[in-house]
Amino acid sequence: MYLEDVKILENRYVGDKYYLMKVRAPKAAKAAKAGQFFMIKCKNDVRVLRRPISLHHADADNEVLEFYYETVGKGTAEFAGLQTGDEINIQGPLGTGFDTGIEGKKVILVGGGMGMAPLKLLAEKLGEKNSVRFIAGGRDAGAVEIVKNFNIDEITVVTDDGSVGVKGNTVEVLKDMLAKDSYDLIYTCGPHGMMLAVADTAYQSGVRCQISLEERMACGVKACVGCSIKTKAGMKKVCADGPVFDAEEILDFDPADKPGCSCN
Amino acid sequence: MYLEDVKILENRYVGDKYYLMKVRAPKAAKAAKAGQFFMIKCKNDVRVLRRPISLHHADADNEVLEFYYETVGKGTAEFAGLQTGDEINIQGPLGTGFDTGIEGKKVILVGGGMGMAPLKLLAEKLGEKNSVRFIAGGRDAGAVEIVKNFNIDEITVVTDDGSVGVKGNTVEVLKDMLAKDSYDLIYTCGPHGMMLAVADTAYQSGVRCQISLEERMACGVKACVGCSIKTKAGMKKVCADGPVFDAEEILDFDPADKPGCSCN
C-alpha cells in the first residue's frame, strides 16, 4: 500500500455518467492486482473521506493506472472536473483482489455499469491462461461504451434499451451461456441486485462465483471497522478481506437496517 | 450590491506576499467607489465565510475590477492559486467608501503594505480635482512594487529596509510633510498600528483623517453584527457604516478582550 501524489495524464468522459482517468503512479502500478482498489482523496476539504475506486487497469511498464468511475455525488463530480496535469493523492492498492491464479479454465465475467471497472484488468490477466467470456451490461450505449477500452475478443454487450448489443440484461445472457456450455468460474461486479442474481444463478448451476462488494468506507485498511459484512467465517472487512469474496461466503447480503447501539 | 460570478482576467504575483487580480464584473464595475469592498467566496467549501477584499480599482468602461491582496491564510492562498479564466463569486460593492466629494483641497494618502489596496482608485478620483500626495510604505521593495500600478505622480516610497525609496516609515514622512506645509485631509489604510499613528499625527496637526478599518466579517451587510466598533455615535458596523470612518469618531480602537456573554 502506497500513498502517492500522482499526476493525471488523462481524464475523459466516456458515456452516460462515466469517466476514465489515467494517472502516472510508479509504485502502485507495479504492485496493483485485478480487483484491488484505491482510496482517492478529495481536494475540497469539506469532504474528509477518501473515495474508494477500483483499479480499472494497471500498466506496470508505463507506470500507468486507470480508473473508470461514475459521477454519483459531489466527490466523484469533483474527480470529473480534474484536468490533465492536476495532482491527486491516491492510497493503495488495497484489498485482496480476484483470484487470478487459475489456469486452463473456462470462465465468465459479468459486469454491469460501473461494475465494469475492475473487470478490464481481470479479463486481461485471466485471458492469458484461460478461456474468458465477458458479458457487459448497461442502461444504454453510453453505459457500455467503455468496452471499446477492453483488450478482449469474446464480449457480449447487453443494454436495457437495446441501443447497442443485445436488448435485455446480463443475467439472462448468463443463464443462456450456462445452459449451453459448462464453466468453471464466474466473476461479477455491478449493481447490488445484479450481483445477487448472478451469484444465485451461479449457485443454481453449481459454479463458483466471485463477487466484488461495496460498502461505505472510512479507512480502507481495516482500521475503522466501518465496512463489515457477515460471512461464514465471521465478520469480515470489505476493504481488507475483500472487496472480492466467494459469493457463498457471504451470509447477509442485505442486512436489514435495525437500530443497535450508537457506540462507535 | 450585486452577487456576480465573474471571470478572472489576470491574477499575478506582485511582490512580497501580494497579488493582483483583475476580473470582468459588468455591474459592479459601474457601481463601485473608492473605499468600498467585496466579499469574495472561497471555492473550498470547508470555508463558509467570504473574504472581505477592498476595491483596488474599477474601470467602468471596460467593466474591470482590480483586487490587490496579501496571502495571509488559506482563503487568500486559495485566491492566489486561481487562474485566468476561472470563475469566482463576488458580492459587492459594499460599505460606504471614502469621502471623494471634495474639490480644490490638498490631501495626503498614507498607505502601508496591503493598505495600499483601497488607495489606487482613491488617488485617481481625488486627483481629478485636488492636489494629492501619496506616501507608500512597506517592508521592502516587493511590498511597494504595486505603486508601479498607480496612475499618480506625487508619490513618496518608504521601506523598512530602504531597499527602495526612503528608508524609514510612513509616519515619519507624514510628519515631515505636515511640518513643511498645510493640508486639508489625510486618508489612510494600512496596519492597525500605523493607522493609529497616522490618525494621532493628523489629530495633533488638526487635520481631518479618514481611516479604513478591518474587522472579521460574516455577512458584510450589517446582518450579523459581527464587525461592530464603538463610535461617538454608538455601535457602528465596519461593513456597512464603514469600512471608512473619520478617525475622531472611533472611541475604542483597541478594545481589550474581555469575556462578556457567550450569546450570539
Added chain:
Amino acid sequence: MNRLKTSFVGLDLNNPIMTASGCFGFGREYKDYFDPSELGAVVVKGLTNEPRDGNYGTRIAETPAGMLNCVGLENPGIDYFENVILEEIKDITSPIIANINGKTVEEYIEIAKRVEKIDAVKAIELNISCPNVKDGGMAFGANPEVAGKVTKMVREVTTKPIIVKLSPNVTDIVGIAKIVEANGADAVALINTLLGMAIDIKKKKPVLGNIFGGLSGPAVKPVALRMVYQVSQAVNIPVLGMGGISSVEDAIEFFMAGANAISLGTGIFTNPMLPVEIKEGLQKYCEENNLENISEIVGCIHPPKAVEEKKEKTA
C-alpha cells in the same frame, strides 16, 4: 401552484422558510439580493429591553465548515425596534417574528409584554440559550426547570404564538422540549449554536474576545438533524428546524427529520441567494415528486410507530 404553503403556529406562511435570528439583521439588510417578502417569515435579530453593545473584541471566527460568533446580543433595544426599525421594514409582507432574550426571568417577561403590544410582530421566538445571570450563569435552556418556568411566565403575558428556541448544549434535548411544550410553547425551534472556541496560535490567545462562541454552519448539521428527529417525535407541537442548512438537499433532510419549517442562518452569509434557491428548489422537488405540499415529507423517516402515536395525539 404554490406547494410550499405552510401553516405554522397559526400563521399562514407562503412557504416554510424563515431566517435564523441574528443572521438576517432586521429584514432589510439583504434586500438588494432578494425581496424579504419572498420568505415564509422573517425572524429578526435577538432583542432585549435595553439596547446592548454586545461583546468586546473579535466576534467572528471561521472553523471547518462552520463559524463561531460571540456577538453578545448587540441590539438596539425594543424601543428603537418598535419606533424605527418596524417603520423601515413595514413593506415586508411576510410575518415578522421577534427573537427575545433576557438575563433574568423578569427581563424576559418585560420584553414579552412589550412585544405583545406590537401588532407588526406575529410571533415570539423565545431564545433560552442565554446565560441566566441569577442562577449561576448557565443558560435558561440548560436547566429543564428554568426552561419550563420562563416559558410559562412568558406564556402568561402574551397571546402571540411562542416558539421556544432550544440550546443544543444539553444532555437531554427531548426532556427540555417536552417541558417547554407542557408550559405552553406553541412550537420549538432548534438548534441554537453549539458552544465552541478557536485559538489563534500565533497570538497565543482565543480568537474570540469572549473566548467562547456559538458554532453554526454545515459543521453542526448532523447534530441539528439528530435533535430535530428526536424532538419532533417526542412533542406534539411543530418544530422549526435549523443548523447548517446550505442547500435544497439539506432543507429536505430537515423536513424528513421532522421539521415543519426551517430557518436559514450561516448559509446566507456564504450564499445570499440561498433562501430563494431553497424556495425554488423545494417547489421543484414537490412538483417532481408529485407532492401537493411539502408537508407531506415532514417526518417521513420517523419509525411508523412514532408517526401513528403522534397522529393520534394531535388528532
Added chain:
Amino acid sequence: MNRLKTSFVGLDLNNPIMTASGCFGFGREYKDYFDPSELGAVVVKGLTNEPRDGNYGTRIAETPAGMLNCVGLENPGIDYFENVILEEIKDITSPIIANINGKTVEEYIEIAKRVEKIDAVKAIELNISCPNVKDGGMAFGANPEVAGKVTKMVREVTTKPIIVKLSPNVTDIVGIAKIVEANGADAVALINTLLGMAIDIKKKKPVLGNIFGGLSGPAVKPVALRMVYQVSQAVNIPVLGMGGISSVEDAIEFFMAGANAISLGTGIFTNPMLPVEIKEGLQKYCEENNLENISEIVGCIHPPKAVEEKKEKTA
C-alpha cells in the same frame, strides 16, 4: 534533541501523540505508511469481554468536514485480543492502551480485571460514552453519578492508570470530569463523538443503519477545544485532547487549550501520514519557538488566575 518527550499518567512517551480509539485498528493496520512505534502510544479499538458483531447496515456517513459512524463496538473480544492480536503487535515499542467498554457496570469491571492481568497493556482508556442498558439506555458518561461509580469500581480492580474518556453530549462536561477525577481517574480523554445523524433523501431513510451515529472530524474541533479548555482548568489530572485534529496547527491549538497529549482519529483516514507529519511539525515548532519541550505551551492561553490555582493544587 527530542522536544516532545511527555510523561502521561506515569508513562514515559516519546511524544504526546496517540491514536484515537477506533481509528487505528489494533496498531498494525497503517504499518505500510509508518511505523506505529513512532507514536507516543497506541490506543486500540474499543474492547468488550465478548466478541461483538456491531451494528447492522451502513455504518459510515460523510458530513460537512466530518463523518458519522455507528460501528456499534464491533470487536473480536478480549480473549482474541490477548491471545492473537497482542502477539501480532508485539514489535510495537510504544505503550499499548486498551479502550474498554461495557453495557453494565459489571461488564466494565470484568473487562478491567482481564486487562489488569495483561502486561502488554500499559493503561486503560475507560470509555463511558456507551449506552447504559441497565439504567435506561443513556450513556454512562451522561450521568455524573454513574460516571463516578463506574470509574470507582474500575479503579478498585486495576493498578493500571485509568484515562476516563468523556462523552461531549452533556450539559456539564466539567462536572463529569470532576467526578471521575474524584473517583480515581488518572486522566481524562475528550472528546468522544457528538451524537448526530444524516438522511438519504433519495431513499427516504437515515443513512446509518442505526439511525444515529457519532460525529467526528474537523467539524467538531471547536466544541472539542472548548471542552478541553474548560476541563483542563477545572481538574488537576492530565487531559488527553482530541476531536478533529488534522494538522500541526490543530494540534498546537489543543496543547494551548490545555491538553497534555492528543489523539488523532478521523484525520488519519483523510491523511494516513498525519501522525508523522504532526510529530515532525511539533518538533519543528518547538525548535523555532525555543521550547525545550512541547509541554511549555500546554494551557498557555488559560487566564493567569486559573494557571496559578492549578499550579498550587498540583504542587
